[in-house]
Amino acid sequence: MSDKKRVIMLGNEAIARGAYEAGVKVSAAYPGTPSTEISEYLVQYKDGLYCEWSPNEKVATEVAVGASLAGTRAMACMKHVGFNVAADPAYSVSYMGVNGGLVIVVADDPGLYSSQNEQDTRMVARAAQLPVLEPSDSSEAKEFMKQAFELSEKFDRPFVFRTTTRLAHSQGIVELEAREEIEDKPYEKDIRRTVMMPANAKQRHVEIEKRNLELAEAANTLPINRVEMKDTKIGVITSGIPYQYVKEALPSASVLKLGMVNPLPKKLIAEFASKVEKLYIIEELDPVIEEQVRSWGIEAAGKELFTVQGEYSANMIRKAILGEALDIAAPAQVPGRPPILCPGCPHRSVYYVVKKLNLHVAGDIGCYTLGAVAPLSVVDTTMCMGSSISTLHGMEKAKGKEYIKNWVAAIGDSTFLHTGVNSLMNMAYNKSTGTVLILDNSTTGMTGHQDHAATGKTLQGEPAYAIDIPALCRAVGVRNVIEVNAFDLERLEAVIKEETARDEVSVIITKTPCVLLSKGKKPLYAAHEDKCKKCGMCMRPGCPAMTKRADGTIRIDDTMCTGCGLCKDLCKFGAIDLVKAGDR
């Protein structure tokens, strides 16, 4: 055993550690499952590196590009759909190249644990002509990050570092090494590579094609692409997490494990293919490796055996390749348990009123997406960050201002600052009359409570200027900006009625912090069996702390109740009471 310190680390923690050891100086990110924790771990290394929450992934990527051009190692982190937001700088920095090493970490989500689509970052990276590394466990995550920075500088290419949910949120053993102190490179003005106007970009396009060919050639001998020659009856080309499933399911097969998945090592692949009797390509999501390998005239089996959806497993490979009948009991048929708004969530209260008023909701990305499911069932649309406001605007332009009186847009504070504010500018500028609810819970909730530009704190937890959201709305041209407590049912109802009826654009900010942020002692409510008339009013908002007893009366689970009092406010018979006072 080596004398290096051996610790267990989350994939995302190992990525942060790798960046730290590689001497990264600047990192910028917007939270997004499954990439969020990278920045939260990175910020804990205080010596000689800066990291931040940027308002969105485009900004984060541009910050990293700036730091790279200035001559330091830099990175940006995001989830797969965030890479779409960052696509504009990503495609062009691909032409520009780097000064200090530049790595864009992008986390895919096969199986859609917490995403709106299942896109494959390798496809986007190929389109942007960006090279891609992909690790298979925490140990490689750390090691490959260091290699990504080295290769980025050696080949003058920004690198994409692709992970998936399973890698990002799995833990494995990592050996710690010291931070490499990288000297800053000098900045030398050279507009031929940093000003992407047509004449320069034309030349750079030629240049990067050349660099990518050099990299593809080097990939044939890079140790990051590894052949594990065993029995030659079955050969498998794989990468990332599926490599681990292959090892479990086919321990005696020969494997070509790719650490760099773009560009591919053509010679290495052809040589490996020639040595095995039957070649399989096992990759989650799109047939990125398979289509290229087949285009070279190499015979291989792939997506005719495996799905383009969801995650793989060793059992799936055993069944598909070995034809093993697996002796597994059928899962029990039981009610599903999808995620729901937490007990005490302020969004529940707002949505209850919206439902009562029978309004449609153009929704957005965040916890409040959960208002789409029963019993609230108020959200009509969820597409991408910031889209609620522009979707509502489009509906009004299609059907007129009377039609839109039956609709609101609903967006969170962090999502509003991410890209929603642009859409609000558009509404004000192009004379919309719709109503926007900003569900301001003072945090980025769904990803686990990250600060943003309106919380008054940086990623480091230091005090910072907090954007005044009402003032921002006024500044872009919204005259009607109203703040309401999310649990003030009466006022909320009155305000929504008034503003949806108004022939001008309105913003209603329901400012109540996320219930999970409150550290104080929580009040507790209980239901009296004798006073309960079994009317079901209190159950309408769908609070998970409320259950029915066998006789139909209401019981409040005291381990789950957070004391928001919404149920008490809805009970007309005084059957629900405060039994323990709290700090709020």
Add this chain to the structure above:
Amino acid sequence: MAAKNIMIVGVGGQGTLLTSRILGGLATAGGYDVKLSEVHGMAQRGGSVVTFVRYGEEVAEPIVEEGHADVLIAFERLEALRYAHFLKKDGALIVNDWRIDPISVVIGAAEYPEGIIETLKKDHKVYTVNATEESKKLGNPKVFNLIVLGIAAQHMDFSKEEWYDVIERTVPPKTVEINKKAFDVGYSK
């Protein structure tokens, strides 16, 4: 040794993450190769949550496959039933005998299955405890996980001292004593 496969299942917010980190720390300190897989993000909002822990000489995949779990730790009855088919034939199933209604049951669109423990006992070695009630008696309902873990510990490969060590290293300092006490409640069952 072949990898040992542990699963922890429950409802988002019940502390499966902390529990898996205790197990991960334990197996790492024991000198094993360890992999574990967690659920973050949307699945933590009251949804069904599953965490895998695998340790042994060499561990490749971070998940436990269906039909391969040695120990299944369930923090809620319905979740035990949902994942029971992951168990090996002679695997141990430890269940917190506690009910949390999924939203479909809360709104009357589905029924919470009756007789879950009896159903599970037909095919599995089942160990039950009402850890939520017992932890309330200890004065902190949040430590129920450690009671359940105390029972599971009897089906794993670590000494009581090793468990104590990892509890001390993992839980917030102020709660070390009550967490150890909770572990003892389970360990002595």
